[in-house]
Amino acid sequence: xxxxxxxxxxxxxxxxxxxxxxxxxxxxxxxxxxxxxxxxxxxxxxxxxxxxxxxxxxxxxxxxxxxxxxxxxxxxxxxxxxxxxxxxxxxxxxxxxxxxxxxxxxxxxxxxxxxxxxxxxxxxxxxxxxxxxxxxxxxxxxxxxxxxxxxxxxxxxxxxxxxxxxxxxxxxxxxxxxxxxxxxxxxxxxxxxxxxxxxxxxxxxxxxxxxxxxxxxxxxxxxxxxxxxxxxxxxxxxxxxxxxxxxxxxxxxxxxxxxxxxxx
Numbered sequence: 006x007x008x009x010x011x012x013x014x015x016x017x018x019x020x021x022x023x024x025x026x027x028x029x030x031x032x033x034x035x036x037x038x039x040x041x042x043x044x045x046x047x048x049x050x051x052x053x054x055x056x057x058x059x060x061x062x063x064x065x066x067x068x069x070x071x072x073x074x075x076x077x078x079x080x081x082x083x084x085x086x087x088x089x090x091x092x093x094x095x096x097x098x099x100x101x102x103x104x105x106x107x108x109x110x111x112x113x114x115x116x117x118x119x120x121x122x123x124x125x126x127x128x129x130x131x132x133x134x135x136x137x138x139x140x141x142x143x144x145x146x147x148x149x150x151x152x153x154x155x156x157x158x159x160x161x162x163x164x165x166x167x168x169x170x171x172x173x174x175x176x177x178x179x180x181x182x183x184x185x186x187x188x189x190x191x192x193x194x195x196x197x198x199x200x201x202x203x204x205x206x207x208x209x210x211x212x213x214x215x216x217x218x219x220x221x222x223x224x225x226x227x228x229x230x231x232x233x234x235x236x237x238x239x240x241x242x243x244x245x246x247x248x249x250x251x252x253x254x255x256x257x258x259x260x261x262x263x264x265x266x267x268x269x
Contacts, residue, residue, distance in 0.1 A: 010034075012044050013153035019048055051145060142167050147178050155188040162191065165198045176202060180211035189221045196227045203235045216243045222254045229257075233264045241268055 011034045017023050018031045035042050142164065149161025162182055168175060176199070183195035196215070202208050209232070216228050225247070232240040244261045247253045 010038065010041050012041055015041070015045050015048050016149070016152060016154065016157050018045075051141075051148070143172075143175060146175065150178055150182055155191055158182065158186065158188070158191045159194055162194050162198050165201070171202070173207065176205065176207055180208070183211065183224075184215050184218065189224065192219070192221070193224050193227060196224055196231070200227075200231045200234075203231050209235060209237050209239070213237070213240050213243055216240065217246065220252075222257055225254075225257055226260060229260060229264070233267060236268055238268055241265065244268075 011031050014023060014027060014031050018028065023031065035045060146161050146164035146167070149157050149164065152158055152161065162179060165171060165175070165179065179195050179199050183192050183199060186192050186195065192215075196212075199208050199211065203212070212228050212232050216225065216232070219225050219228060229244065232244075244265055248258055248261055
C-alpha cells in the first residue's frame with residue numbers, strides 16, 4: 006500500500022470489511038487528503054449507480070388521449086343517431102351505422118397503433134438502459150481487476166458471471182490477469198473464467214502463452230485441461246517444452262503424457 010494514501014483500502018471500507026483500526030485510519034486520512042477523498046467519492050458513485058436500475062414507466066399520454074378521442078366520438082355518434090331517428094329513414098339509419106362502425110374501427114386502429122409505437126419506444130428505452138447497465142458492469146469489473154487488493158481482483162474476475170457474451174475488452178482483461186497477476190489464486194480463477202470461452206481464438210492463444218510462462222502447477226493443470234478440451238494442436242509444442250524442462254513437476258509431465266496423444 007502507498008505510504009501516503011489509502012486508496013487500496015477504499016473498496017473494503019465501502020463494503021464495511023475493514024477492522025476497527027483500519028476503518029479509523031481511513032476516516033482520519035480522508036479528513037486531510039483531497040486525493041483519497043476524491044477517489045472515495047468516485048468509488049461511492051460507481052457502486053451506487055451499479056446497484057440502482059430505474060424501471061421504465063409507460064407514458065400516461067396514450068391513455069389520456071384515447072379517452073378524449075373516445076369521448077368526442079361518443080358525442081358525435083349520439084348526434085348522428087339522434088338526427089337519423091328524427092328522420093326515421095331506413096337508408097339514413099344504415100348510412101349512419103356505417104359511419105359509426107367506421108369511426109369505431111378508426112379508434113381501434115389508432116389505439117392499437119399507439120400501443121404499438123409506445124411499445125417500440127419502451128423497447129428502445131429498455132435497450133438503452135440495458136446497454137448503460139452493461140457498460141457500468143464492465144467498468145466495475147475492470148476497475149476491480151486492477152485493484153491493489155488480491156481479494157478485489159478475484160471479485161472482479163468472478164464478475165464475468167454477469168455477462169452472457171463478454172466483449173473483447175473483457176476477455177483481454179481476464180487474459181491479462183491470467184498471464185500477469187502476481188497472485189496465484191487470481192491467475193487460477195482467471196483461467197477458470199476463461200475456460201467458458203475456450204472456443205475463442207483469443208482465449209486459445211492466451212492459454213498457449215500462459216502455458217509457456219506459468220510456473221505454478223495448479224494453474225498449469227487448469228490451462229492444460231482447457232487446451233485438451235478444445236483439442237488445440239498449436240499447444241502441442243508448448244506441452245512438449247514442459248516435458249523437456251527439468252523444473253516441471255513429475256505429475257504435470259504425467260498429465261501431459263496422458264493427454265498429448267489425444268491432441269496429436
